[in-house]
Amino acid sequence: MSNEVKSDLKYTDSHEWIKIKGKTAKVGITDHAQSELTDIVFVELPEVGKEIKKGEEICIVESVKSVTEIYAPISGKITNVNKKLEESPEIINESPYDEGWLIEIEISNNSEINDLLDSDSYKKII
Amino acid sequence: MVKRSPLFNLQKTLGARFTEFAGFEMPIQYSSIKEEHLTVRKTVGIFDVSHMSNVWITGPGAEKLISLTTLEDASKIENNKSQYTAILREDGTVIDDTIFMHLEDKYMMIPNAGADEIVTNWLNEKAKEHNIDALAENVSDDYVILAIQGPKSRDAIQKLTKTDIKTVGFFGCQYINLAGVDCIISHTGYTGELGFELQITPPKKAEDVFKKILEAGKDYGIRPIGLGARDTLRLEKGFILAGNEFKGGRTPLEAVMSYFINWDHDFIGKDELLKQKEKGDYERLTSMICIEKGIPRQDCEIKKDGKKIGVVTSGTMSPCLNSGIAMGYVHPDYREKESIVEIMIRDKSVKAKVVRPPIVPKDWASQN
Numbered sequence: 001m002s003n004e005v006k007s008d009l010k011y012t013d014s015h016e017w018i019k020i021k022g023k024t025a026k027v028g029i030t031d032h033a034q035s036e037l038t039d040i041v042f043v044e045l046p047e048v049g050k051e052i053k054k055g056e057e058i059c060i061v062e063s064v065k066s067v068t069e070i071y072a073p074i075s076g077k078i079t080n081v082n083k084k085l086e087e088s089p090e091i092i093n094e095s096p097y098d099e100g101w102l103i104e105i106e107i108s109n110n111s112e113i114n115d116l117l118d119s120d121s122y123k124k125i126i
Numbered sequence: 127m128v129k130r131s132p133l134f135n136l137q138k139t140l141g142a143r144f145t146e147f148a149g150f151e152m153p154i155q156y157s158s159i160k161e162e163h164l165t166v167r168k169t170v171g172i173f174d175v176s177h178m179s180n181v182w183i184t185g186p187g188a189e190k191l192i193s194l195t196t197l198e199d200a201s202k203i204e205n206n207k208s209q210y211t212a213i214l215r216e217d218g219t220v221i222d223d224t225i226f227m228h229l230e231d232k233y234m235m236i237p238n239a240g241a242d243e244i245v246t247n248w249l250n251e252k253a254k255e256h257n258i259d260a261l262a263e264n265v266s267d268d269y270v271i272l273a274i275q276g277p278k279s280r281d282a283i284q285k286l287t288k289t290d291i292k293t294v295g296f297f298g299c300q301y302i303n304l305a306g307v308d309c310i311i312s313h314t315g316y317t318g319e320l321g322f323e324l325q326i327t328p329p330k331k332a333e334d335v336f337k338k339i340l341e342a343g344k345d346y347g348i349r350p351i352g353l354g355a356r357d358t359l360r361l362e363k364g365f366i367l368a369g370n371e372f373k374g375g376r377t378p379l380e381a382v383m384s385y386f387i388n389w390d391h392d393f394i395g396k397d398e399l400l401k402q403k404e405k406g407d408y409e410r411l412t413s414m415i416c417i418e419k420g421i422p423r424q425d426c427e428i429k430k431d432g433k434k435i436g437v438v439t440s441g442t443m444s445p446c447l448n449s450g451i452a453m454g455y456v457h458p459d460y461r462e463k464e465s466i467v468e469i470m471i472r473d474k475s476v477k478a479k480v481v482r483p484p485i486v487p488k489d490w491a492s493q494n
Contacts (some may be wrong), residue, residue: 039160041443042421042450044472060472062421064159064443065354086419 004031011122012073028101032126037063043089045081080104131176132329148239150177155352162355163445167491170276171351179242180269183233187258199391208299214395219375227299238368242266270332275321282343305338307331318363364483370440382411409455413483416450420476427470435460446486
């Protein structure tokens with residue numbers, strides 16, 4: 001079981017991580033989440049340009065036995081998706097916080113950032 | 127009450143993650159489903175399948191009772207042979223698929239997990255109704271079942287017994303002393319690979335056997351295997367999982383089990399099967415490989431030119447093929463080999479090719 005939590009990231013209680021840089025939020029799933037899901041074999045990504053609301057389903061991550069919905073941690077417009085995952089979904093298992101990112105969102109409502117968990121709060125729930 | 131295998135603690139120390147299946151808390155995986163799957167295809171793995179049931183059928187009418195209640199004429203199954211078959215309701219639908227072993231003057235039946243009471247009661251009711259002098263006894267709690275599967279399975283367990291395992295032919299079964307324990311061995315399995323299953327009683331003897339087999343298989347890279355890989359292994363071979371493929375009431379004709387129907391004897395459900403066979407317009411279980419990206423799952427609709435022609439009963443990512451694969455019931459007009467169908471996965475249509483099982487061929491490991 002692997003449970004790495006990075007101190008420079010924000011988190012949700014549904015195990016997404018968020019890296020905020022200016023107006024952009026990069027989103028992925030945490031080390032804990034990938035470890036729980038085990039072998040990830042398929043990722044369905046949203047279309048670039050799509051407007052999303054916080055809490056909406058944005059991606060599907062499938063392991064051999066399970067289908068998991070990933071929810072938008074923050075509202076905004078999808079500006080980039082990690083196309084590499086379509087060919088090599090296992091990257092999420094290998095590098096959940098780096099190579100295995102899912103999408104980038106242009107943040108539309110900065111106040112939502114305050115609702116995200118910091119690393120200490122996330123550690124408490126895993 | 128959720129039951130646990132007597133091997134639960136050992137499995138925990140081996141790193142198992144557990145899942146509930148048919149009332150049992152069983153290992154779903156130890157390391158990774160993909161790795162475990164490929165280990166069985168290439169070398170050897172050991173499974174605890176104690177969730178499966180054990181029913182002894184005894185008495186002078188045992189053979190007659192099995193013949194009445196299954197697709198098989200039990201008089202054709204010699205001593206030390208086992209047979210895959212199914213038990214039907216009067217309407218021809220399957221109660222359970224099962225293997226029975228002919229062991230001298232009695233038979234051991236292996237119904238599916240959670241089907242022990244239903245099958246035992248059904249057999250005893252039918253014995254009474256038809257005045258057959260036989261008794262079905264549910265002994266599921268008295269047995270641990272281990273499956274050793276993979277091309278190196280025979281080599282691994284041969285080290286633990288004086289009996290020449292080569293003499294146990296395909297679907298053969300017999301009493302054996304293995305790893306110092308008297309048990310029943312059968313040349314059977316659910317993976318499509320060379321494999322054996324052991325029935326061990328009392329359950330407390332099983333832990334030592336499990337450990338000794340792990341040790342004996344060490345040189346071949348043996349791994350303990352969970353139910354996750356058990357499911358992907360069977361699906362790649364087109365083997366039926368009762369809870370999926372018989373859900374809602376399906377006949378053996380629909381499940382494409384014609385090979386296992388012995389029409390030369392009378393059995394419960396036969397009349398309805400004959401009627402269905404005559405009509406011929408029933409849906410049939412069909413295997414498919416996705417030719418576009420996507421993983422079919424249970425209950426996904428199968429379409430042709432936008433029209434619904436069937437439904438998926440089992441689907442997964444095939445660890446051998448790295449593509450989505452599925453089994454499902456399809457209208458007879460749309461299941462020709464090589465024809466293309468569409469599987470609806472979350473409102474997206476994913477193209478799939480109809481194939482005949484096994485989805486993954488027997489010689490896959492030697493070519494990959």
